[in-house]
Every structure is written in structure tokens, then in C-alpha cells.
Amino acid sequence: MSKTYFDETHCAIGHPKSTFMQWMLTVDHKRIGIMYAAVMFTFFFVAVFTALAMRIELFSPGGQIMDGDTFNQAFTLHGVIMIFLFIIPGIPAIFGNIVMPLMIGAKDVSFPRLNWATFWLYILGCIIALSSLFIGEGVADTGWTFYAPYSMNTDTNVIMALVAAFVLGFASILTGLNFLVTIHRLRAPGMTFFKMPLFVWGIYATAWIQLLATPVVGITLILAILEKYFGIGIFDPAKGGDPVLFQHLFWIYSHPAVYLMILPAFGIMSEIIPTFSRKEIFGYRTIALSSASIAGIGYLVWGHHLYTSGMSDTAKTVFSFLTFFVAIPTGVKFYDWIATMYQGKIVLSTPMIWALGTIITFAIGGITGITITMIGLDIHLQDTYYTVAHFHYAILGGVVFLMFAGMHYWFPLITGKLYNETQAKIAFYLQFVGFNLLWFPMFIAGYYGMPRRYFDYLPEFQIYHQISFFGAIIFITGLIYMFVVFYKGWTKGEASTPNPWNATTLEWHLPTSPPPLENHSKVPYVDFEPYEYKNGEPVVKFDYETMRRID
């Protein structure tokens, strides 16, 4: 068998002999992607652990295992890690790196060394974030939103968290920049924008958000740091500063950031649905353009987080009106996916059931997002568990679930092995049931007036929190089991062929599995649509030596 990217690599500096240094210095997009995955997944478990600790604490009213301040630090740590370390960089950094260049037939991204440097910048950010745990008064207790003036007043180590978020933001900007240039420059000859796979569209739209929204939060965090050290006054009411301005600046980034999370996830969905329906996707162009319009409109709706902040009523109306228009392109995507299944041949493999499960959970997440963008209702539901349930349905039930779908889908490509289907499905059902049990009761608690970030609560809410706790246990069991299945697959699984799913896009047209160092043996010429099926078989076939079409 020929050599794969596990056997050899290019390095940023020199030609190190040791395998370890080869990984540390690698500029190969696939290896960098895997390293991101490894790191993110480690942090991820830190955040899961804090989440579990919170759920135990909330099992019944009164203090259980921690005091109020620790709880405040716990949800901040949970939020910061989940958002800044895990889910925002998540799909772009992992799958964007690993499969996006393969999908467009490129040898690597446009700036491989920048990619390498970005990875280490990301690590630096993570280190700063984690070291705030041990330095000074401990990790910040502001919530992941860092609202002024609380973040200016608290004694905890907010500065470290802000610096970390800034550094991570920079890593995110550079990733986006790299991908934008890659997509513009390195598409295989013949591949026009409307011949790109939809995942690439998702990454493209995302990259624009990373590039143009992240600097705003970057400078906001810098201003907050300057405020704290030099008293420039802009968030300090004692000097005439307005705390609401901070919220504007923060959400100008952080709302687009939620689309930054979901758009590449939708991209994964758009890959999986046609592949396992053995049918060309319905409405390719509308899906592609809806990604772009979600990104575009997404810039203009941040104010729906400020409905009760004291913002002017006119602005509330405007933001509410605009926000509804995000739901339209999202809905169009959903209907297009369902229409793709019509008259297809639906293979319920693990990636497909993850995708279909996500259609259910994200629809709930999205629709409850619509609830809270009706201003009158948000006045009641803002900062309650209704909101918390909304975004866990959207993030966990949308982005993370689709990330798992992607992990199952591209697992054979990345590792060259197959996992056990039955076991993987069991893991799915555990997580799906656990997830709904975990978060659905929170909608009810929120509607009855359970505020978020509460360490203690009124006894009426106990029942919801307890159901939720058991849901969390089931969920995390399924989660761990899923990783066990992956681990077993990677170490002991059957070898996979280059195209185990009968998929059509270019990343499945590689000479070996896992792919060799510089991807396709030659760059293909692309004169076909991304999802061409005929009678359930991919239309396009390549001779993997010369990469010429042989169908």
C-alpha cells in the first residue's frame, strides 16, 4: 500500500526525524485538522465535566456540592470553553481543514504555514484561558458574555479570559482568511462556485463571518481591558460610559458567531442527505445562496439579545423584524433537504440517522428561537431557562450533533477504518433520548420563570431540574460510548475502501484511504455537478492514477 499522510508530512521548519516533532511542525492540512480535533475534544471534556457539576448542583434547591461563586465560575468556564475553544473554531478548524481542500481538489490550503501558526496561536489562547484557573483569584465569573460593568468590577481573573478570547479570535480570523483565499484561488480547474460541494459553501460563508465579525469582538475585549487598567471610561457609568454599548459591540460579533457555528454544520447536513438518499440534492442553488443570506442577514440582527437591556423601542422593532428573516432561508434549507429524500433510496447508516435526528432537534431549537425573537415574549423569557434550552437545542442539538454526523461520515476517510455500525447507532439513540430529556423540561421551567445563572432556585422548579439531570446522565453515557466505538474502530476496525458510502464529491475520489500526503495524485478537471447520481450510483468515476474521468 502506498504511503498515507500518517506516514510522511511536510514541516514548517526543517525536516525533523522524530514522529512527535513531525506532528508538532506539520503544515499538512489533514494533520492540523486532526490535532485540532484532539485538542478540542480534550477541552470539550473539561466543559462537559463542568456542565455535569452544574447539573448535580442544580439537582435540588440549596447548595449541593459547591457555593454560589464556584457555580458562577463553573458556568463561565463551561460557556467560554464551549463557545470560544470548542464550537466556534470546531467545524471549520477540524473538517474545514481536513476535507475542504480535498473537496475542491487542492493540495493544501493557500497558506499552509499560516495554518500551522494559527494552530499554535489557538493553543496559546487555550493555555491562557486555562492558566486563568490557577492564577490570581481564579477563573472569571462573568458568564461567557463578559457584560460590563460586572466584568470591570469583579475580582476574578477576567483579564486572562479576555486576552484568551482575543487570541482565540485572532486564530479564528486567520483561519477564515486562509479559507477564503483557498476557496478563491485553489479550486480545481473547471470548478465554478456553483460546482462546489455545499460544505464548501458553508465554510465560505462562515469564513466571511470569521473575518468581518471577529475583529469587532476583538476590539471590544481590548477596550474592556483598557477600561479595566487605564480607566478610559467608555463602559464605566461613573465617567458617563454606557454599559449597553458593550452589549451592542459584543453581540455585533456574537450573534453572527452563532451562524458561524451552524453554517458549516448545515454544510455537513447537505453532504450527508444526498449521499444517503442516493440522489442529487434538491435545490442546490437555493441551499448555497441561503447560506450566504443567513450570513448576510445574520450581521443585522444582534439586537435581539438586547430586548430588555434598555435599548430604544424603535431599535427593538427593527431588530425583531429583521430576525424573522433569518428563519426563512433556514426553513428553505430544511425543506430542500426533505425534498431531496423524496423518491430517493434512503440508507439509514449512522451518519444519516444523526442528520435526521438533527433535523428534529435543530427545528425545535430554531423554532424556539423564533419564540424569543417575538419581543413581547422575550420580555418574559429573556434570561430564563427557555433561552438556555433554545441555545442548547441549537448548539448541541444542531451544531454538535452535526459535527458528530460528520465524524461518522468522514471517519473512514480520515482513519482508513470502519467503526461498528450497530454500536454507533446505539450511541446515537442514547444521546438522542438523553438530550431531549436533558433540555426539553427546561423550556417548561423557563416558561414558568426559572431565571438562568441561578445557583439556587425555588422548589417548584425541582422536578424539571431532576428530569434534566437524568437526561444528562444518559446523554453523557451515550457520548462516552460513542467515543469508545470510535476508538475501537480506529484501532481494531476493518480497513475501509476509499469510498465506503458511494459518495460523489471529490474527497472520496482518492487513491487510498486514508489519503496520501498531497491528496489526489493529480488535480482533476471538474466539469460535473457535485452530487450527480444515476440509478443510485455516482455518475462520475475517475482513474485514480491520472484523475481523468472514465465514466
Place this chain on the structure above:
Amino acid sequence: MSHEYVPEIATDREGNEYEVQGWQGDFYAGKLGFWLFMLTEVMMFGAMFLALAYYNTLHPQDFLDASASLNRVLGGTNTVILLISALTMGLGFLKMRTGDVKGAKLMIWATILLAIIFLVIKGFEWRAEYNHGIFLLHDQLLPESSLPFGQKLFFGLYFTMTGLHGVHIIIGIGLMLWLLQRINADKVTPEHHIFHLNIALYWDIVHLIWVFVFPYYYMIGAGGATGGH
């Protein structure tokens, strides 16, 4: 790392051949990438201007008063200095492209010199303000001083934005020194000048930011507004 660009050819079914763009030595990618980076600068300073305009809307008169008290002569001088430095930078790049490496280096040195003068003048300005009791964490800008809110915010942002602009200038000087070193090492040549191009672009965006910072801080109160404080 050895990644010399090996031209690749993609072949379609009919056997027509198409040249493939590799990432190695992709001049246009370098330029595009840097432009995208500059867009992030636009967003950053855009956000700061947003904060500025926010308080300007709340305290229009205070802003005029505060602006009137800034030293327009020094600010204007600095504007002209940056203008000229943009020219020297541009000419340097032009010389590089036409093969006049020595002239290019000279122009870069000139730019560095102008940048330093800019910083020195800025330093004088800040010092004078300090002596007037206007400085971060100092006298008039403390919460307990009676300076109106609008003025406090104006000066707070003034020091922030001119300060960050100054940081950009310092970074620019560093980059130019690095560029000189690369030229000396023959890494940047008339044939391979993407690095030079990007630093020239960087210097232009630094200038561009000043083009807006200057009138917003120094000039808006220049009209008949009643004097400072």
C-alpha cells in the same frame, strides 16, 4: 521545507489541458490575503469609531468643546508627515518593482524616519495634555473630576485610538526593519516582492486610519465652537 512550484496540469475527458493554480508562489493569493486582513483592521477601527459616534450623539456640545482644545498645529503637521511617508513608501515599492533595490531601501529608511518623527510629535502632544491634567488615570479624567462626561469620554477614546494608532506605527517600523533585512538577505527581490507589497499596503492602511482619526478628533470643534476648558 521545499515546495518549489511544480506546474500541474488537469486533463478533462477530451484530453484538453488546464493549468492548475498551486499554493506555492501564488502572488495574487498573497495580495488577496493581505487585503482581507486589512478588512479586519477596518472593522476594528470601525467599532471604535462606532463607540466614538455613540457618545458624540449623547454629548454633542462636550465633544465640540473637547475637540477645540486639541493642538491642531501638531495634529496637522503629523497629517502631512504621514502623507509624505505614504509617498516614500509607495515610491520605494515602485523602485523595487523596477529593479532599483538600492533606491527602494533608501525610501524605506525615509519612511522609517518619518514614522519616528510622527511618534515624537505625538509624544509632545500627549505630554502637553498631561501637563494640562488630561491623561488617563490622571486628574481631569478621574471619576471625581468635574469635567463633563462628554469630554471625559472624548479624551478617553482619544488616548485609546491615537494610542492604538501609535502601536500600529511602531509595528510598522518593526515590519519595515524586517523588510530591509529580507531585502539584504535577497529574500525580497524585484521578481519576488509580495512581502514588500504587503508592507506597503499595511503602511497605507495605517495612514488611512489617521485620515479619519485626524478630522474626528482635531477638526470637528475647529469652527466657532466656544473654547476648551
Place this chain on the structure above:
Amino acid sequence: MDTKTINYQEERKVYYKVLVALLILTAITFIQPHLFMTGSTFLAQMLIAVVKAYLIVMYYMHLKGEKLIIPMVWFAMSLVTVFFIIVIGIDVANFQFGAESHITAAAEHSAGAVHTTPASTHH
């Protein structure tokens, strides 16, 4: 940018022309408050700045003729503009309960200034 086709003299001329234009504009910046649009110095100053920025971007930064980059720049610019319209034009312009709020309280020295109506800005 193709190295072979450049005409040193031609391009240098452009640089100098733009420099002169920028210097003139800077001079105008200084005399404007006494000369024209004295009612809205702010607006006049910003207009001049935009013209200067245009010259710099188009000529010094060679944006002219970049088919791909120009729309990208436009996109970023219009985003910033939209942020301004929403935050300044829609939110702060309708600042609620400003009369009672601490941060908009009129300090003694600037008494007389209208603090809550942005319409009276800049003159």
C-alpha cells in the same frame, strides 16, 4: 502586477499627483471651518476624509481595477455603515429616558447643550 509592463515615470507621476491632491485636501481641512459649510463642520470634515481615503485606496493601494477585491472592500464598508445606521441612527438617536438618566446628565459647564436630541449635533 506584472513587473515587465510598468512604466516607472508614469507611475511616479501618479504618486506625485495624488500627493498634491492630498496636500490640498489637508489644507482645505484647515480652512473649511472658516470658509464653507460652517454650520456642519463635522459633515464637511468627514466628506473631505472620504475623498482622501478614496484617493489613497485607489491609487496608493492600487485598488483600481481589482475586480475581486473591490466588492469585498465595499462589503466591509457597507457593514460598518449599517452598524452605524442601526446603533447611532436607530438606537442612540432614540435614547430612552435620557432626561432622568445619570450618564446623560448635563454637567454645569456644558449647560445649555441639548443632550438627548442628536438632531442638534455638530455645528
Place this chain on the structure above:
Amino acid sequence: MSNTLEGFNAGASTLSADVDFAFWLHIWLSLGLFLSVVGPMFYFAWKYRADKVKNEDIGTVTHHTGLEITWTVIPVIIMMVFFYYGNTTMQMFRTMPAESQSIVVNVEGSKWKWKYEYPANASGHVHKIGGVYDRDKKTMGLAALYVPVNTNIILKMTAPVDDVIHSYYVPAFRMKEDVVPGRTTQQWFNSSKVGQFDVECAEYCGTDHSYMYSKIVVMEKADYEKWFESTSGDTPKGDFAKDGKSLLRQHGCKSCHAIDTDKVLVGPSLKTRRLTKEQVLDVIENGQDKLGYAMGAMPADMAKGADAEEIATYVASGMKGTKPASFAACSSCHGEDGKGMNGMSPSLISYDKTLISNVFKHGKQGLIGTMPKYLDISDEEVAAIVKYLNKTND
């Protein structure tokens, strides 16, 4: 007096019924949208499952302009309905009543307490009350916002400039607005019901954020007047009885017993079995295990003292008063208890006699359906209905 979520129910303020209406309207319409996605999904996944479809039968449709327009336009219309309701409810919250016809109370939120300052009364005395929630006794004590029933109350809220943001949240009134240092924000309400309602802080503010409770006590106008005109610093004392329903929730009965339906949860539904007050009291205090419910027995000591009494009375009354016969016609649309059926029709809870007889006379054209006229209904019958509605109004 323990602190608990007193009466999360429509009708507590004049605005909450509208919010609930908007909410349920939204939920039902959204359920339709949800099913329009998930329904076909399940159907297709079953109908076109791999082992049933021959490769030749796989369809090739990739576009259908008509369909695509449909699923763009219909959601747009629905979104605009949502926008309309969201926005009008917001306008109601945000359109402050004239100060001359309201009581304006200044509210200050600081770490971690609420303080209220009333306008000066006739003798120039200014009531300033409020304070910290007592965590050990689990009580607000008497520190509350006292207001008269059926009166507009405007809250002018602020926080000290060196403090942080809080948020004044009253779940029963469905209202909330941040309290921002340096700014003054306002909200208003008008409660149609005498009772006590919880206030929570809904913007994260540090260590004791989850103990930053307060209470709104709505009193009869006369009681309020008497207290307001007094010059003592005392807060009004009185019996602001808690109602059975919230006690049921508070003591955890609802986790085992259905109350509004006939469902059997862990134990029997309290709605179907009619017991006397004494019997219920006995069960509550001593527990019971004779009916053979598989899921467990009824534990002893679920509630004590006054609370137990109150619960027993409430349960024994079947959770409501007697229903007038004439209400049968109404309940087909407005639900058994007149609270509206999840947005299908409005809740009647806050309607008084004049309003109801007016609607009977003229009927009403609603968004979803029409309320018919009932011309031959007698005044007594109307009175009985109103009485019944107010009974269920808890």
C-alpha cells in the same frame, strides 16, 4: 411567609393574558411548521427505505419552482403574524401610561437587594422600603413593593453607578426590564388581582444573583390608601393569602398528581376523586397506601399547618367552584376553566361583568374564529359565569 412563585398565572396583570395568547398562537403555528418538516421526513425515511426502492425507481427531481415559492412565501406570512403579535405585545409593555394616572415608584437594584421609594404622601412622608431576601428563613419578610389593585404602577428603575446591571423580573406579570447603572429604565403594570407575586433578578450580577428576590404585594385600594397616607415607616401587615394552586406546586404535589386532567401520574388525579377536606388533610399528614398504585405510596408529612389546610380546602373543592350550566357553551371554545384553549381562543379570566355582557350582546370577530352572539342570556347567568371565572382565576 416563605418565598415562592406565587401564582404564575394569566390574569395577574392586564398584559399577561395577551402575552400568553401570543405565546400559544406561536406554539400552535410553529407546531404546524415543525410537522411540515418532520412529518415528511419520517414518511420518506420509511417509504423510501433502502430495501424497498429499486435503483431504477430513484427519482431525479432537483427543482420545483412552485414548491420552492410555497415554502418561502408561507413562512414569510407566518413570520409576519409572529412579528405583529410580538411587536404589539411589546408596544403594550412599553407604552407608559400617563404619570398623572399612575403611581410612580422609584426602584433601585443593587448587589443584591431591591429598594423602593414612593412619592411623598399628603403629609410629606416618603416611604422607602425594601431589603435583602433572608436566605435562612427563606423569606422576603415584609420588604416588598406594595401596590393597589387595578392601578397603573410605573417603575422608574436604576442602579448605583458603581454597581452592576440587574433585571427586574416578575414572571406572573410576564414583565422584565434591565436595571442599568447610569441609565434610568422604566416599566409598568396594572394588576387585576390581589395577592403576592415574586420578583426575581434576571440579569447575572454576581455571588448572590440567585437570592436577589423581592415581592410585589397587590392590595385592595382602601388598604393601600390607608398605609400610604400613614407616616410610620411600617410596611402594611395583613393576610395576603396564598392560593391553593401555588401551594400544590410548591409542596411538590404536582410531580405525582395531575390536577387539571384525569391523567394518572404516580398517584391518582386529584381532579377526579372528590374527597372531603378532612380526608385530604389526613392523607397529606399521614400518607396513604391503600389504592394499590404501582409507582409508590403517598408519603406522609407532605405539608403542614396553614398550608395543609389551604391545600385541603382547595383540593376538596375540586380545584374550582361549581360551574354554571350556561358555561357549557363557552367551554367548547374557551376551555373547561375559561382560560382559553392554548391560543385557540382568548382567556376570559380578566373579563369583568360589563365586558362579558357586552361581548354576549355583540359577538366578536377574532383572528382565528368568531365569537357568536348570545342574546338571550340573563344577567344572573352572566354574574354566575363571572363568579365562576374569578374562582378559577388562581
